[in-house]
Amino acid sequence: MSALNEYQTCQRQQLYVRTLLNGDDDAAFQIIHQSLLARRSLGDVYLNLISPALVEIGQLWCDGEIGVGLEKLASHLVLKHLERLRGMHSSERPRLPQRILVACVEGELHCIGARMVADLLDIEGWSVDFLGADVPTPSLIETIKIRRPRLVALSVRTPSGLAHVRRVVGELRTMADAPKILLGGQAMIRNEWPSDATCAVARNALEGVQLAGKLLKAGRPKAVLKEYLIGLGRGVRDLRNKKGWTQEQLAESARLTRGSIVAIEGGKQNISMDVVLRLANSLGTSPEDLLSSHNIFRS
Numbered sequence: 236m237s238a239l240n241e242y243q244t245c246q247r248q249q250l251y252v253r254t255l256l257n258g259d260d261d262a263a264f265q266i267i268h269q270s271l272l273a274r275r276s277l278g279d280v281y282l283n284l285i286s287p288a289l290v291e292i293g294q295l296w297c298d299g300e301i302g303v304g305l306e307k308l309a310s311h312l313v314l315k316h317l318e319r320l321r322g323m324h325s326s327e328r329p330r331l332p333q334r335i336l337v338a339c340v341e342g343e344l345h346c347i348g349a350r351m352v353a354d355l356l357d358i359e360g361w362s363v364d365f366l367g368a369d370v371p372t373p374s375l376i377e378t379i380k381i382r383r384p385r386l387v388a389l390s391v392r393t394p395s396g397l398a399h400v401r402r403v404v405g406e407l408r409t410m411a412d413a414p415k416i417l418l419g420g421q422a423m424i425r426n427e428w429p430s431d432a433t434c435a436v437a438r439n440a441l442e443g444v445q446l447a448g449k450l451l452k453a454g455r456p457k458a459v460l461k462e463y464l465i466g467l468g469r470g471v472r473d474l475r476n477k478k479g480w481t482q483e484q485l486a487e488s489a490r491l492t493r494g495s496i497v498a499i500e501g502g503k504q505n506i507s508m509d510v511v512l513r514l515a516n517s518l519g520t521s522p523e524d525l526l527s528s529h530n531i532f533r534s
């Protein structure tokens with residue numbers, strides 16, 4: 236970065252801190268907007284504008300210059316800005332089927348870093364479940380078992396969260412078809428946590444997105460037609476039963492024959508995308524959900 240750029244970045248940060256502490260939502264968002272207009276990427280804005288501004292606010296709190304109230308006001312406005320940025324950048328393109336679950340461990344109220352990671356992953360096209368701050372360990376494990384993400388990303392800002400992360404990771408490793416694990420947040424960075432092909436520690440949100448891609452690519456099973464047809468059949472049958480429909484009723488709604496429904500539910504018929512869409516529309520779901528890895532890889 237040139238000296239001029241560095242100076243401008245520093246000025247923007249100062250201004251962002253000031254507008255946040257003044258509770259001036261629109262003026263603060265304008266600073267982010269200007270950075271984007273100056274061709275800064277969203278990741279760059281997260282890492283080099285918003286994050287250092289929050290560190291400075293933490294320092295002001297530490298020095299007794301502001302109280303927790305202003306710290307909360309600033310973090311609330313930042314979360315609002317992230318939401319606006321997510322709306323501006325999220326696209327309608329189809330989601331990648333592998334789900335990623337992002338959460339802060341039990342007791343961890345600092346959720347802005349986790350929100351940034353979740354948003355960057357969402358913008359990359361992953362299917363993301365974001366659970367937010369302070370997720371009690373038993374509920375986290377239960378949710379992972381229900382949602383079956385292929386990757387669990389945990390945020391640990393304060394050292395007291397380390398015991399919780401150890402417990403969650405220990406439990407995940409006992410699961411059949413265990414998800415990959417991505418860890419981040421200052422407490423993780425300072426801790427010498429061993430990384431391997433199933434678990435990695437990211438120093439920042441952008442590195443987290445890269446590592447998520449690597450972890451998921453390595454573990455990605457080869458798509459097999461037979462498995463997809465069986466999975467699709469299960470999904471169709473389950474949703475039909477939930478609706479209380481007979482096979483005839485579904486056939487009528489999707490403009491198919493009852494024989495086709497029997498074959499599809501049995502995983503015996505290779506069907507066109509047109510039929511997938513008709514089934515999804517009739518069953519009130521999306522084609523992505525019908526073909527999701529949850530249906531395909533569940534036991």
Ligand code: B12
Nearest residue numbers: 293310343344345346347348388390419420437439440443
């Ligand atoms: C905002 C804030 C709060 C807010 C949080 C609001 C919210 N919704 O998040 C509130 C007011 C609730 C709060 C509360 C507290 N806070 Co506080 N807080 C902060 C502050 C100012 C900013 C934190 C922040 O959002 N940073 C910006 C984010 C983007 O950075 P980040 O978390 O590091 O995340 C980056 C990476 O680590 C990474 N990342 C993060 N998670 C993950 C996860 C994955 C999977 C990946 C891949 C990457 C990743 O991505 C991000 C971008 O690169 C910091 C100051 C600081 N120096 O950080 C203090 C700070 C963290 N708080 C601190 C303290 C002491 C507290 C309190 C105990 C007391 C208090 N101030 O009220 C409580 C208790 C909280 C608890 N039990 O968790 C201390 C922590 C000291 C320590 N031991 O670590 C700090 C450092 C302040 C200080 N200077 O002393 N806080």
